[in-house]
Amino acid sequence: MLDDLESILVTEQEIRERIEILGREISDTYHDIDELTVIAIINGALLFTADLIRHINLPIRIDCMRVSSYKDDTSPIQEPEIIDMLRLNLEGQHVLIIDDILDTGHTSARVINEIRKLKPASVRFGVLLEKEGRREVDLAPDFVGFHIPDQFVVGYGLDFAERYRQLPCIGVLKPALQNPPSWI
Numbered sequence: 001m002l003d004d005l006e007s008i009l010v011t012e013q014e015i016r017e018r019i020e021i022l023g024r025e026i027s028d029t030y031h032d033i034d035e036l037t038v039i040a041i042i043n044g045a046l047l048f049t050a051d052l053i054r055h056i057n058l059p060i061r062i063d064c065m066r067v068s069s070y071k072d073d074t075s076p077i078q079e080p081e082i083i084d085m086l087r088l089n090l091e092g093q094h095v096l097i098i099d100d101i102l103d104t105g106h107t108s109a110r111v112i113n114e115i116r117k118l119k120p121a122s123v124r125f126g127v128l129l130e131k132e133g134r135r136e137v138d139l140a141p142d143f144v145g146f147h148i149p150d151q152f153v154v155g156y157g158l159d160f161a162e163r164y165r166q167l168p169c170i171g172v173l174k175p176a177l178q179n180p181p182s183w184i
């Protein structure tokens, strides 16, 4: 599967090292609270969340939200759709939302908006990747793994048509593989 990548932007080791640092930053930020509620935006944040929480030194509750903002190609549809909502009660809770990538910002803005309605004590937002020069919504993440250029990437949770999520690194898919007719 690595052969399908044109280039690797972030290696497995770089991800591992950065996540350890982020885990410490998050633990420090929340050092005085009893419990943190981590919300993973799936499927993209699955791998990142699983690795990150092992470096957060606090009691944690976990829930997931499923949001769809992309069809099976590389261009976004406008309004993100919440397909599966949370199970936990967030009222009075400290909430950390984890997403895979901040691109235009529409998906994350929608999620944050919905979560604020549930009256949490605080809401913060962490992303593995932040794409430069793409923001259409004014949104600044509290925790960022890596800043990347405006290219379509896959791996470590990020997909193209639900493929490539299991790659241990993050890379750019070869252009010839981005719209194979058999997948549409």
Ligand code: IMP
Pocket: 044, 069, 070, 076, 080, 099, 100, 101, 102, 103, 104, 105, 106, 107, 108, 151, 152, 153, 154, 158, 159, 160
């Ligand atoms: P936004 O709403 O434009 O910020 O898009 C965010 C969502 O689009 C992410 O959670 C991803 O699921 C998807 N996405 C954006 N850029 C990429 C990419 O380069 N590769 C894979 N998925 C992406």
Ligand code: MG
Pocket: 044, 070, 158, 159
């Ligand atoms: Mg996706």
